[in-house]
Amino acid sequence: MDERRPKMLHPAAEEMRAAATQLPAFYEIPLEAARDRMRSALIRQAEPSSLRVADVIVPAGDRGIRVRAYRPPGHRNPALVFFHGGGWVFNDLDTHDELCRTIAEVAQCSVFSVDYRRSPERTYPAAIDDGDVVFEWLVTNSGEFDVESGAFALGGDSAGGTIATALAKRIRDRGARQLAAHFLLYPVLDYWDPGTPSYDERGPGFTVDRSFMKWIWDAYLPSQWVREDPHLFPLHGSLAGLPPTVLCVAEYDVLRDEGIDYARLLRQAGVPVTLLVADDQMHGFAHHLALIDTAKDMVLSAATHLGRTLRGG
DSSP states (O other), X not given: OOOOOXXXXXXXXXXXXXXXXXXXXXXXXXXXXXHHHHHHHHOOOOOOOSOEEEEEEEEETTEEEEEEEEEOSSSSEEEXXXXXXXXXXXXXXXXXXXXXXXXXXXXXXXXXXXXXXXXXXXXXXXXXXXXXXXXHHHHHTGGGGTEEEEEEEEEEETHHHHHHHHHHHHHHHHTSOOOSEEEEESOOOSOSSSOOHHHHHHOTTSSSSHHHHHHHHHHHSOSSOOTTOTTTSTTSSOOTTOOOEEEEEEEESTTHHHHHHHHHHHHHTTOOEEEEEEEEEETTGGGOTTTOHHHHHHHHHHHHHHHHHHTTO
């Protein structure tokens, strides 16, 4: 039996949770209105910093993929290719600008945030394909961005963590190169049905609940899919040979248990894991850096561990 006694949800997080539950669920309003509501809740004014920030377009056949590069001072920094969360349906480069800036500054790595194709307009595996194109382009053009050769990581929050994990498996299976690190904040790693115990423990009363997770999975899944697909459901399949992982979960989150299970399975597969548990936070706490001190502390700790892992520490 798990004898952990978590802290209470942080008062500021509880205030946000209560306010959010007074609004219609995202899946109850038109999609573009839901996307606008999410953007308005998450976008923050950037603080002055020493980062060099620029948007670039990565060629992808007859189209381009927008990527925002965050580069700290210095030369030959390692690089993190980052995928934003939002249930594969919401969010963009702007909603995750503050988080990417924080990671780049604390981990002292260049962060490349990917504006991948979203669902339901483009279902699985479009987002992973976009990430693959960006990753290989960055490897080829690493000199242009002064990236340390061989020091590449993949990461993301929530649904972005699914993309990062699936892509890490692709890269491992190709056998062409080794990733230096994997960075995951409360990732989606398995299907909502039947779900883990945290779905029943931490879903009721939160906006990210079983109904929300069913809705985003329905938007993301293609017309034909199989439950055994290890890239669609990264908790499954072989985890051997994946890179050292920094994984953070929130106590008050339906995804808590699958994140903890993933850390356990990685360790069983011989993969070094740093597991951090935000025991007074809910899903999405990485967007609350300016509002909740313990949320900020957790993100700073995770980013510090990422920097050490990227440098072999």
